Amino acid sequence: MPLPAPRKKLSTPESVYLVEVIKGMFLTMSHVIKNIFDQDRFRTIEYPDMRKPMAARYRGAHRLTTRPDGKVKCVACMCCPTICPANCITIIAGEAADDPAEKFPVEFDIDMLRCIFCGFCVEACPKDAIRMDTKIYEINAYTRQDMVHNKSYMINLMDGVKPQAEDVYRSHPEQAPAGYTFDEKPVV
Ligand code: SF4
Ligand code: SF4
Structure with missing residues (x-):
């Protein structure tokens, strides 16, 4: 009662x-x-001309890192989809043509509508192949399908496909978090 x-x-x-x-x-x-x-x-700040500097450990949108030869570092070990509590990572693995022992992700999708930004995928990765250091917090799209970030998108994220934090940091270095380093242009 x-x-x-x-x-x-x-x-x-x-x-x-x-x-x-x-x-x-x-x-x-x-x-x-x-x-x-x-x-x-x-x-208040004059967004989007000015951006709020995010903490060095802020978890922005995911990106996939590449080796010097341009290939993705990911070896499709499946650690990240296994540990992901939101079950939002989908990887289809393939064998490298020149080395059947070497695997790589033919497809690598993250459904950002389901991701809870826990960072477990980054922690679990044995190859430093996935990072959340982009500082990108505008994760938006007009369709649900576009909220699924694919391999190409995540490789090129810091390279103008969706120029956001890094572009602004390049033109306004004073807004970049302390110790922020810019990556070389990744080769797809
Ligand atoms: S941040 Fe967490 S929820 Fe998002 S993809 Fe990585 S493990 Fe999954
Ligand atoms: S991103 Fe890392 S943890 Fe995920 S499948 Fe690739 S190598 Fe494994």
Whole structure:
């Protein structure tokens, strides 16, 4: 049986409400006046020309790293889809033509609508093949299908396919997090 919630007994000025309304308006106006005369208090930035610097360990959109010869580092070991708690990684493995012992991902998809950005895939990878260091937080699309990031997209993510954080950091290095390093242009 539901219990009645205790209600605070209002004093006479509170029960009129007018005093409380005036107190609320006073608080609002005090913030307006402070912000007019002390604009450094503003927490807003001129997005998208300016971007909020994210913490060095911020987990942005995933990217796939490549070797110096341009091939993906991923060896399709299946560690990341196995550990992924959201079950949002799909990999189809294939054998390299020049070395049947070598595997690679023919397809590598991450459904970003299901990803919970736990970073387990990055932790589990024995090849440093997947990273979440892009600082990209605008992960959006017009269709659900476009929210599935594929291999090509994740290899080229930092290279202008969806120029976001890195492009801005190149033109505004002062906004890049401390110690941020830019990758060489990946070869597909
Ligand atoms: S961040 Fe977590 S949920 Fe997202 S793909 Fe990686 S393991 Fe899966
Ligand atoms: S990204 Fe890493 S953990 Fe995932 S399949 Fe490739 S090599 Fe394995």
